[in-house]
Each structure stands twice: as C-alpha cells, then as structure tokens.
Amino acid sequence: xxxxxxxxxxxxxxxxxLLVVYLLPSxxxxxxxxxxxxxxxxxxxxxxxxxxxxxMILACTLPRREPPIAYxxxxxxQRPRQYR
Numbered sequence: 079x080x081x082x083x084x085x086x087x088x089x090x091x092x093x094x095x096l097l098v099v100y101l102l103p104s105x106x107x108x109x110x111x112x113x114x115x116x117x118x119x120x121x122x123x124x125x126x127x128x129x130x131x132x133x134m135i136l137a138c139t140l141p142r143r144e145p146p147i148a149y150x151x152x153x154x155x156q157r158p159r160q161y162r
Contacts (some may be wrong), residue, residue: 103133
C-alpha cells in the first residue's frame with residue numbers, strides 16, 4: 079500500500095480523474111450544447127461545493143441551442159432591377 083501512495087502514476091491518474099469529475103457538469107453541458115454554457119462553466123468553477131450540484135442540475139435541465147435554419151437552395155430569388 080505504501081508503494082502505491084509513492085507512485086507518481088497513481089497520483090496523476092487520481093488527480094486527472096478528480097478533475098474530470100469536478101468538471102463533469104461543464105462537460106455534460108458542452109456535449110448537450112445547452113444555451114448559456116458560459117454561465118454554466120463559470121458557476122461550476124467559481125462555486126466549488128454547491129456549484130457542482132447546481133451545475134449538474136443546470137447541465138441536465140437547460141434547453142439545448144437551436145441549430146441555425148438551413149434554407150433550401152434557391153430559396154432567395156433575385157428581384158429584377160428597376161432602373162429609373
């Protein structure tokens with residue numbers, strides 16, 4: 079057990095795993111493409127204890143961003159120019 083505590087690989091994996099868990103609400107919000115992702119990340123990072131739980135709730139309940147409307151080709155027609 080003492081050898082495991084002295085291993086830099088163990089500590090690196092542990093810290094990386096905890097960092098992923100800490101940023102999990104932000105990652106879920108980015109994957110879901112929620113509106114207000116910046117607010118979610120700021121709330122998650124700035125308020126460590128309560129921010130994680132609230133960030134997780136926000137990441138799961140915020141509405142998703144609507145994709146831009148894709149108009150079919152030829153939707154816009156050009157008007158003939160009127161010369162005076």
